[in-house]
Amino acid sequence: MSDAVFIPRFRRASDDSPLMRLVLIAVALGGLALLVVMPLVVVIGQALAQGWGAAIASLASHDAWSAIRLTLLITAIAVPLNAAFGIAAAWFITKFDFRGKAFLITLIDLPFSVSPVVAGLCIVLLFGANSTLGGILIAHGHPVVFAVPGIVLATVFVTFPFVARELIPVMIEQGRAEEEAALTLGASGWRVFASVTLPNIRWALLYGTLLCTARAMGEFGTVAVVSGKIRGQTATMPITIEMLYNEYLSVAAFSMAGLLTCLALITLTLKTGLELRHADALAATRRH
Amino acid sequence: MHIQIDQIAKTFGTTSALHPVSLSIPQGALVALLGPSGSGKTTLLRIIGGLEYPTAGRVLFDGQDATNMSVQDRRAGFVFQSYALFRHMTVFDNIAYGLRARPRASRPAPAQIAQQVTRLLDLIQLPDIGSRFPTQLSGGQRQRVALARALAIQPRMLLLDEPFGALDAKVRKELRQGLRDIHDETGLTSIFVTHDQDEAMELADMVVVMSMGRIEQIGTPAQIRQTPATSFVRDFTAA
Ligand SMILES: Nc1ncnc2c1ncn2[C@@H]1O[C@H](COP(=O)(O)OP(=O)(O)O)[C@@H](O)[C@H]1O
Ligand SMILES: [Mg+2]
Numbered sequence: 001m002s003d004a005v006f007i008p009r010f011r012r013a014s015d016d017s018p019l020m021r022l023v024l025i026a027v028a029l030g031g032l033a034l035l036v037v038m039p040l041v042v043v044i045g046q047a048l049a050q051g052w053g054a055a056i057a058s059l060a061s062h063d064a065w066s067a068i069r070l071t072l073l074i075t076a077i078a079v080p081l082n083a084a085f086g087i088a089a090a091w092f093i094t095k096f097d098f099r100g101k102a103f104l105i106t107l108i109d110l111p112f113s114v115s116p117v118v119a120g121l122c123i124v125l126l127f128g129a130n131s132t133l134g135g136i137l138i139a140h141g142h143p144v145v146f147a148v149p150g151i152v153l154a155t156v157f158v159t160f161p162f163v164a165r166e167l168i169p170v171m172i173e174q175g176r177a178e179e180e181a182a183l184t185l186g187a188s189g190w191r192v193f194a195s196v197t198l199p200n201i202r203w204a205l206l207y208g209t210l211l212c213t214a215r216a217m218g219e220f221g222t223v224a225v226v227s228g229k230i231r232g233q234t235a236t237m238p239i240t241i242e243m244l245y246n247e248y249l250s251v252a253a254f255s256m257a258g259l260l261t262c263l264a265l266i267t268l269t270l271k272t273g274l275e276l277r278h279a280d281a282l283a284a285t286r287r288h
Numbered sequence: 289m290h291i292q293i294d295q296i297a298k299t300f301g302t303t304s305a306l307h308p309v310s311l312s313i314p315q316g317a318l319v320a321l322l323g324p325s326g327s328g329k330t331t332l333l334r335i336i337g338g339l340e341y342p343t344a345g346r347v348l349f350d351g352q353d354a355t356n357m358s359v360q361d362r363r364a365g366f367v368f369q370s371y372a373l374f375r376h377m378t379v380f381d382n383i384a385y386g387l388r389a390r391p392r393a394s395r396p397a398p399a400q401i402a403q404q405v406t407r408l409l410d411l412i413q414l415p416d417i418g419s420r421f422p423t424q425l426s427g428g429q430r431q432r433v434a435l436a437r438a439l440a441i442q443p444r445m446l447l448l449d450e451p452f453g454a455l456d457a458k459v460r461k462e463l464r465q466g467l468r469d470i471h472d473e474t475g476l477t478s479i480f481v482t483h484d485q486d487e488a489m490e491l492a493d494m495v496v497v498m499s500m501g502r503i504e505q506i507g508t509p510a511q512i513r514q515t516p517a518t519s520f521v522r523d524f525t526a527a
Contacts, residue, residue, distance in 0.1 A: 177368050177369075177370065177372035178373075178374055178375070180339055180366075180368070180372065181366065181368055181372040181373075181374070181437075182374070182385065182389070183339070183359045183360060184337060184338075184339070184359055184360075184362075184364060184365070184366040184438075185385050185386035185389055185437070185438075185440075185441055186360045186363065186386055186389045186390060187360070187385070187386075187389040188389075191389055195385075195389075196374060199376045200375065200376060
């Protein structure tokens, strides 16, 4: 910082040459355009190929409505569950010393490394009609596979790491001192959590939760295996998009894809908006 | 409060942080735990405050066994090494925290809490910083706020871990006197950790010299200087 103030005329030895900088910026922007903006334009373009009317009409069909409602329902169940699991796991890992900690951290990452199809098959094996557990559940009228509980289970599994992974580094960096201070001041364990731990992790929690939300809405692979893809019943938005596309109904497919993208963008906008509004508090919780 | 440490030992896994140590601290004393880094000072302080349980031995407060008393019930005013102020709260809310955390029956009314906080801000001679956040304070100010926060719960003792560690020499000198004044005013039994022998000798009534998890000598600053009990004490205080 300071050398930039006192000797502004000289380039620092660590600076790249102007040409190099230009190339890097061009590559970054080009990549962004190719990987992010282009697909977005294509999706919206295809959806509106036959005008707004056709796009909206395709979304108003019974099956489309069912898919939208189902995806929102699954997200509304899976995200709070994983926020709670994530907080519990991160808290447990960072506030206690115990053997096998590294193993537990690896375990949290498991959903990222296991193929979604394999995860889906595991759920089918565990809860399917041919398993003991599945048999009992079906006999009592609570089928898991090819039903909503299975999709929830699959989504929870796949999106489990998001919240925990955001929280763990933040909680490690912040240490235990503030919690200990609160304890010495007479606060109960629960009060310490609510008044010290939670406020200190709220931004990481929000970020993790929003990522989790975006992913939960978009999850395809595991859900494809466990849902049975029953139109109007267990077909989520991503599943419906695939089915429509395979039937060459490209306006309907891309309209729903556009809607799914919009939901994800709303999530991101929300995050950015909150970050801008609370920039001060954000800085205060990040650094002492 | 009269604090007794009776054959306290502490091990972390295979490392032994405290070999059995015993110590009696009379009511109202200002005691320094003095020793090089890693000698077990913080561990001993945390055991007295209830943040760590000893592997063996007893802690007694006014003759009563307090070894298994919870950290909340001990009511020890603890000042942490890096102060551990709540970063998302204003100075006012930091100091009020302990009062608001009391059970509903004994919790003061908001007006009383405000009055108490104002009084404490005056005591640490920073009357105008109530609405600031910890990040907006200097190191010396943070330390005093941490002290005020600890005093707010009307503690039964004051425990300070390297309270001047992170400060520059000039501020150190000022705050040393500040701690002495507050100690004399409140009459609280106070224990502070330091690795700076000048600080210990100048401030404390009683100095406990520690090394490698053992107590080498207990005495007044004059006794430690004039008749060091071991060669370690002689070398350490000569340095
Ligand atoms: N939580 C802990 N886990 C493992 N070892 C610890 C822990 N706390 C302290 N120790 C060890 O105990 C010894 C004494 O530490 P400490 O009481 O912090 O010393 P001091 O405060 O005198 O520098 C050191 O060897 C330290 O590494
Ligand atoms: Mg220490």
